[in-house]
Every structure is written in C-alpha cells, then in structure tokens.
Amino acid sequence: xxxxxxxxxxxxxxxxxxxxxxxxxxxxxxxxxxxxxxxxxxxxxxxxxxxxxxxxxxxxxxxxxxxxxxxxxxxxxxxxxxxxxxxxxxxxxxxxxxxxxxxxxxxxxxxxxxxxxxxxxxxxxxxxxxxxxxxxxxxxxxxxxxxxxxxxxxxxxxxxxxxxxxxxxxxxxxxxxxxxxxxxxxxxxxxxxxxxxxxxxxxxxxxxxxxxxxxxxxxxxxx
Numbered sequence: 001x002x003x004x005x006x007x008x009x010x011x012x013x014x015x016x017x018x019x020x021x022x023x024x025x026x027x028x029x030x031x032x033x034x035x036x037x038x039x040x041x042x043x044x045x046x047x048x049x050x051x052x053x054x055x056x057x058x059x060x061x062x063x064x065x066x067x068x069x070x071x072x073x074x075x076x077x078x079x080x081x082x083x084x085x086x087x088x089x090x091x092x093x094x095x096x097x098x099x100x101x102x103x104x105x106x107x108x109x110x111x112x113x114x115x116x117x118x119x120x121x122x123x124x125x126x127x128x129x130x131x132x133x134x135x136x137x138x139x140x141x142x143x144x145x146x147x148x149x150x151x152x153x154x155x156x157x158x159x160x161x162x163x164x165x166x167x168x169x170x171x172x173x174x175x176x177x178x179x180x181x182x183x184x185x186x187x188x189x190x191x192x193x194x195x196x197x198x199x200x201x202x203x204x205x206x207x208x209x210x211x212x213x214x215x216x217x218x219x220x221x222x223x
Contacts, residue, residue, distance in 0.1 A: 002139050004062075007033045012040040019048050020142050021130050024149045024160045026185035028142045029192040031055075032062035045160060049178045056181060060086050063188045070191045072198050075112055078104050082187045089184060095175045101183035102150075102166040108190035109147045113197065122148045143193040146186050161186065 004027070005013050016036060019025040023045035027036055035058050042048040052059055063086055070079040082104050088097035106118075115121045125148030128141040150163045161182040165174045 002028045002142070004029060004031065004033050004036045008037055008040060012037055015042075016040040017130060017142070019045070021145050023048065024146065024158065024182075025049060025052075026146050026182055026189055028139060028146065029189045030063050030066050030185050031059045032065065035059060035062060049160070049182065052185075053177050053181055056089070056177075059181065059185070060090060063184060066188050066192050070195045072195055074198075075108075075191050075194055078108055078112060078187075079191055082184065082191065085184050085187065089180055094177055094180045098161075098166055098175055098180035098183045101180070101187045102161075102163045104187040105147065105150055105163055105183065105190060106167075108187060108194060109151070112191060112194035113147075118151045121151055124148075140193060140197070143189050147190055150183070150186055 001013070005016055008016065016027050016039075019040065019042065020027045025039070025045055025048045027039065031039070031052070035052070035055055038055075039048050039051050042051055064083065067079045067083055067086075070076060081100055085097040085101040085104070088094075088100065109115055109121050110118065113121075115124070121144065125141070125144040128137060128144055130138060130141045130145065133141045149158065150161055152158070152162060152164065161179040162174060163183075165171065166179070166183065
C-alpha cells in the first residue's frame with residue numbers, strides 16, 4: 001500500500017486506485033495523505049486534476065517532502081532536477097517545469113528503476129496489473145501504470161501528461177498547468193519508488209516478470 005494511502009478508508013483507497021490505474025491521476029507516494037484523501041472523492045481524471053491544480057501549493061509541498069526521502073546516490077541528481085521543476089512551476093514557468101519533469105520521468109524509469117527500454121516499462125506495466133498482482137508488488141505496479149501511460153507514443157489519444165508529446169511535439173495542447181503538475185508528481189513517484197526498491201533490496205533486471213507471491217521477485221536482483 002502506498003504510504004500516503006494508509007490513513008485512507010477502504011472506499012477512499014479503492015477510489016484512489018481507480019483514479020491512478022484507470023484514469024492516470026498520479027496518487028502514489030504523492031501528494032500527502034490529507035490531499036490524497038480529499039482528491040480520492042473525485043469521480044474523474046478531469047475533476048481530480050482540477051482539484052490538484054487548485055491545491056498546488058499543498059501538492060508541491062508534499063512533493064518536496066517526498067523528494068527529501070530520495071537519498072540514494074544514483075537518484076539524488078534527478079531528485080534535484082525534480083526540485084528545480086517544482087521551483088519553476090511555483091514561479092509560473094509551466095512549460096520549462098513540464099519539460100524538465102518529463103526528462104526525469106524517462107531517466108527515472110529507464111535508469112532509476114533499471115528498465116532496459118521504454119518498451120520494457122510498458123510490457124511490465126501490462127503484465128503487472130494492479131487488479132491481479134500480488135500485494136507485495138501492488139504499489140510498484142501502480143507506479144508502473146503511471147510510467148507506462150506517460151511513455152505512450154506521440155499523439156497518444158488518452159488525455160493527460162504524455163512524455164513523448166511533451167518532448168517531441170511541444171504543443172500548447174500538451175503544455176498546461178495540469179500536465180505540468182502531473183509530470184512533476186509522476187517524476188517524484190518514480191524516484192521515490194526507485195529509492196524504496198533499493199531500500200528493500202528488490203531491484204529487477206527486467207528480463208522476466210517478478211511474480212513470486214512472497215514479494216521477493218521472480219527476476220534476478222540487480223547486482
């Protein structure tokens with residue numbers, strides 16, 4: 001269970017899972033429990049993201065708290081860049097914040113979580129559905145859903161932040177406050193998850209699906 005979900009009621013946690021998995025609202029690790037409880041009552045991505053943008057000061061503060069927990073030497077550089085994206089967003093530099101966060105999402109998934117390619121992220125996300133995965137990998141699977149959704153190709157039909165469209169098409173349709181904040185939140189989620197995987201010693205080489213029921217992984221741990 002994501003730490004920011006633990007104070008939630010069962011119904012709130014179930015709604016948070018639907019918003020994350022089905023709608024692509026970044027609610028894993030960030031924001032904090034209070035904001036997460038409030039946003040879990042929303043019924044759609046549009047409503048949830050509008051609320052998060054409205055509460056951006058609280059969300060950004062929660063992101064900074066989470067980034068302070070990213071301390072592994074492999075990850076702190078990207079954590080610093082995510083903090084720069086937070087600062088840019090606060091200063092109303094929405095597009096630079098989104099572009100920087102999009103780059104961190106890419107690096108955090110491919111190198112931070114040690115996937116060999118973006119296609120590996122998408123495949124693992126598809127194979128590790130939150131509806132079917134073991135409880136030990138539930139939180140990780142949710143992070144992968146967010147990562148995979150953001151890595152879809154340019155012009156991806158689903159609404160919301162898209163890393164490919166952000167970095168290649170650079171359109172006004174993609175660059176906005178909602179997508180910029182979502183990009184920063186996903187970057188923080190990916191880095192914090194990568195930190196947790198290092199703390200627990202569960203790092204996948206991504207050659208096969210980790211499906212051991214006891215939560216130790218079916219793939220060989222990274223050396």
